[in-house]
Amino acid sequence: MKIAIIDYGAGNVQSVLFALNRLGYEGEVTSNWEVISNADKVIFPGVGEASSAMKMILNLGLDKLIPTLNQPVLGICLGMQLLCNYSEEGNAKGLGIFDIDVVKFTSEVKVPQMGWNTIKNLKSDLFKDIKEDEFMYLVHSYYVPKCEYAIATTEYGIEYTTAIHKDNFYGVQFHPEKSGIYGEQILKNFLILNSKI
Incomplete structure (x- = not known):
């Protein structure tokens, strides 16, 4: 299996x-466009600030490539x-695959949210063999509100979306690679997803 991890300097x-x-x-x-396009699965990681990250994506032309991908993307x-x-972070225009805006947590909660929190309302094969209220590791100050694309939610002052899905695109707010055996199970589930939309 060919797995491409998109490198844009913010992962x-x-x-x-x-x-x-x-x-x-x-x-x-x-x-590399060709490597990413020909991969069986694509992982799009990210740590950092949204507007700076988007500048790097634009510089590499990846804003034109990523929305056209047909294989599963995480x-x-x-x-x-x-x-x-x-995203409200740096007033950054995103890739527009999910028709939703990213907003900042209110001052009523400590930001960033850093550490372990539970996920619930699990609605996808991405969460096969994952129980409701399993703990995942999170570090973030901005979030996706509850929306039609939600396949998992978390509570931190409010209930918000921690995983999204549309067609072949998936997203998780938490870090599965840092979330122990259950995070690794989610990565494994992504890797064995059917490539057909």
């Missing part, structure tokens, strides 16, 4: 690579947020 790519290795898979960290953390229309 925790080594953590993702190590998690794939633990599952018995190899991944290729790349910004956005992680900032990668998930960049799949959306817009």
Whole structure:
């Protein structure tokens, strides 16, 4: 299986690579259009600030490539947020695959949310063998509100979306590569998803 991990300078790519290795898979960290287009699965990680990350994506022309991909694509953390229309973080225009905006947590809760929290309302094969209220590791100050694309939610002051799905695109706000055996199970589930939309 060919697994492409999109490299645009804002990813925790080594953590993702190590998690794939633990599952018995190899991944290729790349910004090469041909490699990404021909991969069986594509992982779109992200750590950092939304507007800076989008500048790097634009510089590489990946804003034109990513929305055209037909194989399963998994956005992680900032990668998930960049799949959306817009982020309040730096007033960043996203890739527009998910018709929803990313907003900042209110001052009523401590930001960033950092640490373990539970996921619930699980609605996808991405969560096969994952129980309701399982703990995942999160680090973020911005979030996707509850929406039609939600396949998991989390509570932090409010109930918000922690995983999204539309066609062949998936996104998770938490870091499966840092969430122990259950996070690795989610990665494994993604890797065995049917490639057909």
